[in-house]
Amino acid sequence: MRIGIDLGxxxxxxxxxxxxxxxxxxRRVATPRGDxxxxxxxxxxxxxxxxxxAGAPGTVGVGMPGAVSPRSGRVMNANSVWLNGRPFAADMERALGRLVRVENDANCLAVSEAVDGAGAGLGLVWAIILGTGVGSGIAIQGRALSGRGRIAGEWGHNPLPRPRDDERPGPACYCGRHGCLExxxxxxxxxxxxxxxxxxxxxGEGVIAALRAGDDAAGATLARYRDxxxxxxxxxxxxIDPDVIVIGGGLSRVPEILAGLPDAIAPHVFSDxxxxxxxxxxxGDASGVRGAAWLWNPPRG
Structure with a gap:
């Protein structure tokens, strides 16, 4: 049995x-915010x-915002700020009386899609979350790539590449910088x-509705977004030259974004x-919790 928890x-x-x-x-329950x-x-x-x-015990994997620092064992970079600075993995193991695997929620999305989702059977899956926030995760042979500092796939807080003059310095971000992809x-x-x-x-939903109603301003907004x-x-x-790019989050359900995306990517790829x-x-929305469950799977190959 594999039990997955998606802590949102x-x-x-x-x-x-x-x-x-x-x-x-x-099952699902409300998050005790701030507690x-x-x-x-x-x-x-x-x-x-x-x-x-289920009638049986299982391994437990937890997907969460942010990551557990390999240096301190404490949570860092979580937008659920009451987790930051806490020894979450160790405390969770004490609470459950067993080993627990904890991963960033975007990495769990990548694992889910690599195991039995849109990237099933492929070697390198890059999964993107486009929703209230922006992030990404990487799975190699069905296992999450966490990286030395547990920040592999932290895409949303990199700057927008090749910014135009009217895109500098970019909007302010909660991380303290300007112009982050998020x-x-x-x-x-x-x-x-x-x-x-x-x-x-x-x-956002209103912009998409206006686009579908033929609004020119909304069409221009989508063109800027896709670019x-x-x-x-x-x-x-x-x-990283992934085998597949999987897009999750609310905006993944907007086909107009995905439709012209390859043409927006190709001019900037250093290849023929x-x-x-x-x-x-x-x-869909179940990818994160399924990926958390699959954190205990052995690597393929």
Missing amino acids: GTKIAGIALDETGATRGE YDGTLGAIAGLVAALEAE TWLSGPALAADHARHGGGALV RLGRGIAHVVNL GFDTPILPSRH
Whole structure:
């Protein structure tokens, strides 16, 4: 049995999978925001409930925002800020009385899609999250690439590549910098860019609705967004040359973004062609929790 936990800012999702990937149990609870001990207790309760529902104990993997520092053993870079500076992995192991594998949530997306999703069977899967925030994760032979400092795949807080004059210094980011990819490519960033160019104060879904209604301003906003996304993706393609690019998050469900994306990437790829498949995540919102469960899988090959 593989039990996966996806620790989000508003909800904690749990799943129990058997060796075939079939779901044996599935639950979710609200995240006790700002309450570290409450978060540990909620996860322990989910694990117990899932094991009771599945009728068997299991290994436990947890996907979470940020990462556990290999130097201090404490959480860093989590936008669920009550986790930062806490020995989350060690505390979770004490609460459950067993070893627990903890990974960044974007890495869990990559693992899920590499094991039995859009990148199943492929060697190097790069998974992108485009939603309220922006991030990415890398899986090699079905296992997460964490990196020496546990920051492999931290894409959203790199600067926008090849910025034009009107894109400098870029919008302010909560990390203290300007022009991070997250400030250009998240759902709120799409809406903010639309407003900056006179399109009106709409949320991201409103911009897409206006686009589909034939609004020229919304069409121009999407063109700018896709151009920036293409530059951001090409930068990583030039570094790791993945076998597939899988896109998750709310904006992955906007086919107009994915439709022209290869043409926006190709001019910036340092090669004689670009044919890397770009696919929406197969498991959608369940990819993170499934990937957490698969953290205990042995590597392929």
